[in-house]
Amino acid sequence: MSTTTEHAHSQPRAAGSLQALPDPGERVPALSWPIVGIFTLALVLFGASTWAALTDTLPAVATIGASAVAIFVLFTVLHDASHYSISSRRWVNVAFGRVAMFFVSPLISFKSFAFIHIEHHRNTNDGDADPDHFVSAAPWWQLPFRFPAMDLPYLRFLVRHWRKRPRAEIAETATLMAVAVVVIVSAAATGQLWTLAVIYLIPERVAMAVLAWWFDWLPHHDLEDTQRENRYRATRNRVGSEWILTPLLLSQNYHLVHHLHPSIPFYRYVAAWQRNEAAYLERDAAISTVFGQQLDAPQYREWKRLNGKLAALLPVRMPRPAATGSAGTHPIAVKSVERLTPDSVKVSFAVPDHLADQFHFRAGQHLTVKHRIGGDVVRRNYSICTSATSGELAIGVRHIAGGAFSTFAVESLRAGDVLELMTPTGHFGASLHPLARHDYVAVAAGSGITPILSIVRTTMEIETESRFTLFYGNRTADSTMFAAELDELEARYADRLRIFHIRSTEAHHPEYLRGRIDLAMILRLLGGEITSVDRWYLCGPSDLVTTLHRGLTSEGVPSERVRLELFRGATQPTHVGAYPEAQVSVTLAGATQTVELAAGESILESALKNDIDAPYACMGGACGTCKAKVLSGAVSMEQNFVLDKAELEAGFILTCQSHPSTATVAVDYDA
Numbered sequence: 001m002s003t004t005t006e007h008a009h010s011q012p013r014a015a016g017s018l019q020a021l022p023d024p025g026e027r028v029p030a031l032s033w034p035i036v037g038i039f040t041l042a043l044v045l046f047g048a049s050t051w052a053a054l055t056d057t058l059p060a061v062a063t064i065g066a067s068a069v070a071i072f073v074l075f076t077v078l079h080d081a082s083h084y085s086i087s088s089r090r091w092v093n094v095a096f097g098r099v100a101m102f103f104v105s106p107l108i109s110f111k112s113f114a115f116i117h118i119e120h121h122r123n124t125n126d127g128d129a130d131p132d133h134f135v136s137a138a139p140w141w142q143l144p145f146r147f148p149a150m151d152l153p154y155l156r157f158l159v160r161h162w163r164k165r166p167r168a169e170i171a172e173t174a175t176l177m178a179v180a181v182v183v184i185v186s187a188a189a190t191g192q193l194w195t196l197a198v199i200y201l202i203p204e205r206v207a208m209a210v211l212a213w214w215f216d217w218l219p220h221h222d223l224e225d226t227q228r229e230n231r232y233r234a235t236r237n238r239v240g241s242e243w244i245l246t247p248l249l250l251s252q253n254y255h256l257v258h259h260l261h262p263s264i265p266f267y268r269y270v271a272a273w274q275r276n277e278a279a280y281l282e283r284d285a286a287i288s289t290v291f292g293q294q295l296d297a298p299q300y301r302e303w304k305r306l307n308g309k310l311a312a313l314l315p316v317r318m319p320r321p322a323a324t325g326s327a328g329t330h331p332i333a334v335k336s337v338e339r340l341t342p343d344s345v346k347v348s349f350a351v352p353d354h355l356a357d358q359f360h361f362r363a364g365q366h367l368t369v370k371h372r373i374g375g376d377v378v379r380r381n382y383s384i385c386t387s388a389t390s391g392e393l394a395i396g397v398r399h400i401a402g403g404a405f406s407t408f409a410v411e412s413l414r415a416g417d418v419l420e421l422m423t424p425t426g427h428f429g430a431s432l433h434p435l436a437r438h439d440y441v442a443v444a445a446g447s448g449i450t451p452i453l454s455i456v457r458t459t460m461e462i463e464t465e466s467r468f469t470l471f472y473g474n475r476t477a478d479s480t481m482f483a484a485e486l487d488e489l490e491a492r493y494a495d496r497l498r499i500f501h502i503r504s505t506e507a508h509h510p511e512y513l514r515g516r517i518d519l520a521m522i523l524r525l526l527g528g529e530i531t532s533v534d535r536w537y538l539c540g541p542s543d544l545v546t547t548l549h550r551g552l553t554s555e556g557v558p559s560e561r562v563r564l565e566l567f568r569g570a571t572q573p574t575h576v577g578a579y580p581e582a583q584v585s586v587t588l589a590g591a592t593q594t595v596e597l598a599a600g601e602s603i604l605e606s607a608l609k610n611d612i613d614a615p616y617a618c619m620g621g622a623c624g625t626c627k628a629k630v631l632s633g634a635v636s637m638e639q640n641f642v643l644d645k646a647e648l649e650a651g652f653i654l655t656c657q658s659h660p661s662t663a664t665v666a667v668d669y670d671a
Contacts, residue, residue, distance in 0.1 A: 024261045024272040032086045034267045038250075039077045039096060046070035046103065053198045060198045067203035068210070074100040075211050076250045076266055082114040083262045084488040105151045105204070106180045108158065109172035114491070115165060116154050121262060121494030124227035124234040125220060131157040135212045136220035143217065148205045150212035164510045166477075219255035223286060227259070227495040231465075235259045236286035237273065239303065245290060246270060256285055260464075263492035328589075329370065329613075330355055332421045337413050340481045344398040344447065345410050346385065349421065351393055359421075363388045363458035364429025364451045364537075364565070367395055368615070368625055370420035373404050379616075380405045381623050383451035383565075384424065385482065388458045396450040396481055422615060425625045427642055428565045429455050430535060437465040438534035441526070443517060443548060445473040445540030449481055451565055452539055460493045468493075469526065473502040473517040473540070477509075500525055517544065519551035531556050539565040566641060579636070582660035586612055587631075587668040597660060603628075603635070603667060604655040614655065614669060621657040628655050633665030 049066035052058040058066075080086050081097030097110040105113075116131050123129035125136065134153035138146045162170055187196040218238065225233040238245065238253040245253045252258070254269035260280075264272055273280070281297040288294050295303060335350040351359045366383040382395035397409040428451050440459060444452040449472055456468055474480045480501065490499050502517050503509040515521065523530065536552060538545045545564050553559050582597045586607050597606040604626050607614040616626040624642035630651045635658040643652055655667060 024257075024264055024276060028085055028088050028263055029265065030088055031092065032080065032265050032267075034265065035077055035080055035086045035096065038073050039100070042070040042073040042077070042103075045073075049203075050199050053195065063198055064203050064206065067199065068206040071103050071204055071207035072210055073250070074103045075207070075215070078104050078110070078113065079117070079215075080266055081110070082117050083491045083494075085263050085265045090484045090488060102176075103204075105154075105208070106176050107151060107173075108154060109169055109176060111169040112158050112165065112173045113154070115161075115169075116157050118491060118494045119157070121259060122227060122498070124259065124495070125223060126226040126228070130226075132216045132220065135216040136223075138217075143213075147209035147212040147217075150208050150216065164512070167508045214249050215252055215255075219252065231260065231495055232256070232280065232283040233286045236288055238288055238290055239295075239300070240290040242270075253290075256280075256287075259495065262494050263488075328358065329368075329420050329422045330358070331418050332359075334413060334415050334417045334419065336415050337409075340396065340483075341398075341479055343410060343479070344396060344481050345413070346394055346396050346482075347409060347413065348392065348394040349419075358423045359393055361388060361393070361424035362426075362429050363432075363454045364563075365424040365426040365454075366428075366451065366623065366625075367393075367424060368422035369395075369405065370422070371405060371408070373408050376404070378405045378408075381625065383426075383428075383454070385450045385453045386457070387454060387461060388429075389461050390457075396447060396453075398447040398481065422625070425615070425623070425627075426451075427624050427644070428537070428539070428563055429458070430563065432459060432462040434462055434464070436463045438463065438467075439532060440466065440468045440535050440537070441471070441522075441530075441533045442468065442537040443471045443473075443522065443540070443544075444537075445517065445544055446479075447481060448540035448565070449486075452537060453482055453485065455537060456489065456497070460489070460497060467496045469498045469500070471500045471502060471517055471522060471525070473504065473544075475504050476506045477501075477503065517548075519548060519555070522548075523555075533557070534561065536562045537565075538562065542566045564641060579659035579661075580663075582633075582662070583664045584660065585631075585664070585666040586614065587666070587670055588612060588614060590670065601659070602656055603653075603658050603660070603665070607655070616656055621654050624654065626655045627652055628667040628669045629653075629671035631666040631668050631671075633660060633662040635659060635665060636661045 046067055049058075049063040049070065052066075053060070053063040077086070077096055078100035081093045081100065084090060084093045086093045086096050094110065097114070101108070101110040101113055108116075120130055120132045125133065127133055130136075131153050135143070135146050135150060158165070158173065184193070184196065184201075187193045219235045223233060223236065227234045235255050235258075237256045242253065251266045251269040254273050257264065257269040257273050258266070261272055281300065284297060286294075287300050289303070332352075332355075333350045335348040336346075338346040338348070340346055361384055364383070366381055368379060368381050370377060370379050372378070382397060384393065385396045386392040386394045397406055399410040400406045442452045442456065452470065452472075456470060459466060459468060470486075472480070472486070477483065486499055490497050500513060501509075502513050502515065502521070504514070504516050506514070512524075530552065536557065538548050545566055549559075549562055549564055552562055579600050581599050583594060584597050584603055584606055585592055585594045586603075588607075593610070593612060595606050595610040595612070597603065601609075604614055604616055608616075614626065614628075621637075621639040621641055627643070627647075630653055635653055637653055638657045638659070640648075640654055640657065642654060652671075653667070655669075
């Protein structure tokens with residue numbers, strides 16, 4: 001990827017005495033064994049109660065109670081699956097979710113439930129936009145009737161939005177509903193309706209009523225703030241009697257923690273609260289006692305003093321700064337090659353410990369890859385797709401027809417192969433601050449998602465109050481790179497991250513998301529409000545990016561709020577003979593060498609011709625890899641999509657675009 005950058009707007013908001021919200025300290029496990037445990041126990045309990053009902057071993061009330069408990073427990077499995085909290089492998093979450101959904105409510109598919117539940121997180125307490133408002137805002141006298149009917153507003157919500165959902169998802173829901181109707185009608189026709197009612201129909205309604213009470217009403221009722229207005233007061237924790245409430249409610253007495261960090265497994269809510277307690281209290285988190293008494297921060301601290309101590313606050317987890325100085329090249333082994341789509345792969349690298357500092361990066365930076373293919377040394381530029389806090393280094397590569405390295409990467413590259421990697425460079429991403437509260441919008445097309453993915457991941461982790469909207473354009477779902485990762489991110493940061501998948505050639509995609517991304521579509525989906533966005537990130541083909549940039553600025557968006565990255569530099573003008581011969585002194589890696597520059601040559605061209613291993617990648621003024629500082633003399637730069645005003649004023653240039661306008665020039669790549 002090549003990089004085009006303009007200086008970004010925004011300073012962290014004044015935060016008073018607020019502490020930065022720390023990392024919750026919990027990660028999605030490879031497999032959540034507590035979930036496996038309660039899932040297995042629930043299935044065993046349901047099977048045992050079914051056997052008891054069929055053999056009249058126990059009274060009906062006992063089997064109904066046992067089956068209701070099993071279904072209640074299976075909802076927690078479903079709930080964690082919808083947030084991809086059960087496993088770091090997406091398919092494991094889907095598998096558990098589909099099985100659990102069948103027991104909780106066979107009227108809706110797991111994918112439909114996950115969509116509706118994420119909308120609840122995004123729009124908590126916001127009227128009809130929140131499907132759970134059916135219970136949390138109901139008059140007290142209606143609650144006994146609404147609790148057992150909690151899945152009905154979900155069905156109504158799905159019907160209202162069915163045109164926006166994939167047809168396969170809607171078809172799955174319709175099939176499940178049809179099967180449910182057939183089973184009930186068949187049971188009635190064969191005289192087995194009461195047996196079915198004892199085994200499932202009544203227990204399922206009992207479980208639904210308890211779930212609506214414990215998961216919806218207790219955490220949300222009488223709270224007026226929406227998730228967007230104040231995410232710390234859109235739901236609450238209930239403290240006290242935790243020796244019984246925490247296991248009984250399966251940790252949902254700490255529901256506020258779940259809304260703040262949706263990807264944390266249910267059994268780690270309390271630990272996350274204890275870890276971050278001081279930061280939550282500074283933000284006036286909603287807390288009540290088990291009996292419903294509301295506590296402000298001083299009251300809670302007094303309650304805590306009387307009821308024991310909680311764990312200390314841990315420091316903020318921030319990415320280490322990127323390595324400074326000129327870029328260097330090192331042989332690095334490939335750790336893994338993961339297929340993303342039929343024509344793209346994710347390549348992860350095993351950076352040795354002694355080079356770790358050299359390969360620290362900022363979100364949005366890129367790597368230059370060198371490799372000998374068919375006797376020729378090929379050099380290509382690819383954006384890093386991992387979070388800057390993750391300690392992982394990976395790129396996304398999409399096959400380009402006739403592309404030497406992309407063909408090699410997609411068809412032949414394997415774990416253990418060694419590539420020459422230049423240390424990270426680039427200026428696409430902006431600095432982040434833990435106390436910032438910003439609105440970001442990103443637009444990506446095709447493989448343009450690669451740096452955007454790194455920026456979104458890092459921003460969501462560091463700026464816990466910021467929000468992000470992503471417009472991602474592709475031809476079809478099958479051609480969408482990092483689709484699973486984006487689904488998981490949207491589930492993890494449900495109230496702060498929105499992703500619009502725009503498809504240009506997929507007939508069954510929702511009509512309002514079909515076509516090519518343009519400014520009119522963005523304005524429509526954002527509700528027309530774009531000038532309040534603190535920072536824009538645009539990445540993709542030059543026509544898309546430059547057109548959107550012109551459109552945004554014409555709509556009143558200050559250009560300093562827009563950052564650009566192009567697949568490649570714009571077509572470079574040719575001025576052979578327009579620039580005179582000159583003498584250039586080049587400083588690189590502490591050594592200075594003076595070379596003769598022929599008429600029309602760029603500084604980079606003259607350096608490479610004289611065997612100076614100057615860093616470069618795109619040769620089109622779009623990546624910033626060849627940046628250097630002018631120490632003396634003057635140059636004329638043909639095009640610049642990377643350097644901001646401050647860098648230009650400090651004397652930095654892109655050597656691939658720069659021609660001396662004085663007889664002698666000195667540049668420093670180490671500056």
